Amino acid sequence: MFWEIAQIEVKAGEEAAFEAAVAKAVPLFKSARGCEGMRLHRSVEHPSRYRLVVDWDTVEDHTVHFRGSENFQEWRRLVGAHFAGPPVVEHTHRVVDGF
């Protein structure tokens, strides 16, 4: 299981619209191959900064299959206009499962 961590800066004043768009986009992830979960976090220190964290079975489920899918086009159509810049995306895997 991998995490996609996408750091997304949102245009000032569009935070509520962005959050609503992400909530609307949940089914796009739910129906994606290898997608096991997702949630959106908002920064306390930088309130226009978000972290979208998505659970994928493999990195390629995100980078190849999701990005090449209609769902991705729809995702970007829903949320892309609120981005202040391109998201910064990284993948991670859990190495210590504390508690």
Next chain:
Amino acid sequence: MFWEIAQIEVKAGEEAAFEAAVAKAVPLFKSARGCEGMRLHRSVEHPSRYRLVVDWDTVEDHTVHFRGSENFQEWRRLVGAHFAGPPVVEHTHRVVDGF
């Protein structure tokens, strides 16, 4: 519930020792006031880069109570020598709970 997301760059070659030290430090978080969980993730794209993600009831449970505690001193004693630089720490809260 808040996440502390700490981005930690580890000295090249010390990744395994760092991971072992974090595993050893789990009880320090488990016994901390307001700490509800923790896990360590390693970057796929930058394998010396980690994300420590800790669940806190409040931001102050981390920034005031934990950082002012003996447990924090012990945490830094266990892992600090492996840091390639100061961790970059941010707090977030969940705004969309997808699935």
